[in-house]
Amino acid sequence: MRVALGAARGLLYLHEQCNPKIIHRDVKAANILLDESFEAVVGDFGLAKLLDQRDSHVTTAVRGTVGHIAPEYLSTGQSSEKTDVFGFGILLLELITGHKALDAGNAQVQKGMILDWVSSFFKLFGSSLFYIISCLPLWSLRDNNLYLRPC
Secondary structure (H helix, E strand, O other), X not given: OHHHHHHHHHHHHHHHHOOOEEEXXXXXXXXXXXXXXXXXXXXXXXXXXXXXXXXXXXXXXXXXXXXXXXXXXHHHXXXXXXXXXXXXXHHHHHHHXXXXXXXXXXXXOOOEEHHHHHHHHHHHHOOOHHHHHHHOOOEEEEOOEEEEOOO
């Protein structure tokens, strides 16, 4: 929980308190570092772009990590705070479920993305977000079947 809160505070700082704003463009677990007090710190600004306060987005070549890139960024090349928030959402799903954003399976077969996995919960349980989120740490999806994951 502390890692998620620290990452959220870091993104809030980049998006709301910096002038110009900083769009990270590669929010993922590997880019959330822990300091000597084990507090989360957003790191790796190699893909970051500056965004003037009066602009809503920056148009660039799409860069980032597969599985963490927002669909609208892929289709338009327009990056904004929203694309960082999408990556943060994927990070939260990884923390909650223990699954990677993109599960490659073996070298020949791509098993799927965490969004597909979570989507299966919506199909099974409807749109009760609280129920779905509370069940995610307990369930695992294997071969399109739900199994109780051992604690």
